[in-house]
Amino acid sequence: MIVKSLLALVAVLALAVVALLLYASRQSDSFQVRRSLRIQATAERIHPLINDLRRFNIWNPYMKKDPGMTSRYRGPEAGPGAALDFEGNARTVGRGSIAIVESSAPQRVVMTLDMHEPFEAHNRVTFTLVPQGDGLTEVSWAMEGVGPLPLMAKVMHVFIDMDRMVGTDFEAGLSDLKALAESS
Template sequence: MRVFKAIAAFMAFAVIALLGYAATRPDIFRVQRSASIKATPDKLYPLINDIRNFNTWNPFNRKDPSMKGTYRGPAAGPGAAFDFEGNSEVGKGTVSITGGTPARAVNMKLDMTEPMQAHNDIEFLLVPRGDMTYVTWTMQGPCPYLGKLMGVIFDMDKMVGGEFDMGLALLKAQAEKS
């Protein structure tokens, strides 16, 4: 009986420590990846700012070949949007272009409705460096307590960062081939 109480006390302490640690994690998550691409910002900008072009190299679209999607608004620039519904890896939501600066930056919003509600900001920065362009893809958003708790076990940077690396490689291949 004493051993059982000791184990129960240890387990209770471990759960309380885990919950307490989760509460100290940041209120905002941020995932960022960069790549150098042998193309000008003028060439890269339409591959990102046009939602249809964006979807030709968007790595998340490759996770579900039978994903359903609908384009809304203009083809490019603020108001261009793509509503999607895919498998459990992709989920359901909308990605929309919210702003940007020609050949310098594109801002997007990702609003997920499944598997969970999420509202994240996405930014692509294009910085010329000689005959290359340094492209930085950043996503950030609020991290509520449940997200903090999940973050103790699952590393968001590793989970999403790999997809960003793949996407930048696909963008690089597309931009450098033509």
């Protein structure tokens, strides 16, 4: 009786795992997260705070998540080719690199974010600065998944709302960028 119950339980669990994996495998290979904030500063003042990774990391919320994180800058200080390799706690920031691939002063900065841990992912990060008049600028921070997502990332997306998780970080970062830009 106990053996039959255990076998039935194992069969139900195996079916649940197979169903979860099948459901996750059919999920989209892409995602997008976007947040915007109006900042009382010109795009010309804000752009260098994004386009220079050392200045970017003053307000970047991910740099604050793991004080023990190690990082190494490479390439030019700013603009296309500027890059940062980082390694931190897998639960907070993981291991990867970010590089500026496009910069159109003062309207736009595009970066690639390549994660290696806790799982592999390749994302495109775009900052757009739109003047609103009277020294006011709307800054948008967007990230989209690029390429096929590994199955484990898709399983994670079933349980974790990426828009809420990453969007909260973007909101905090934009708030810090606002404080920095408006105080300069």
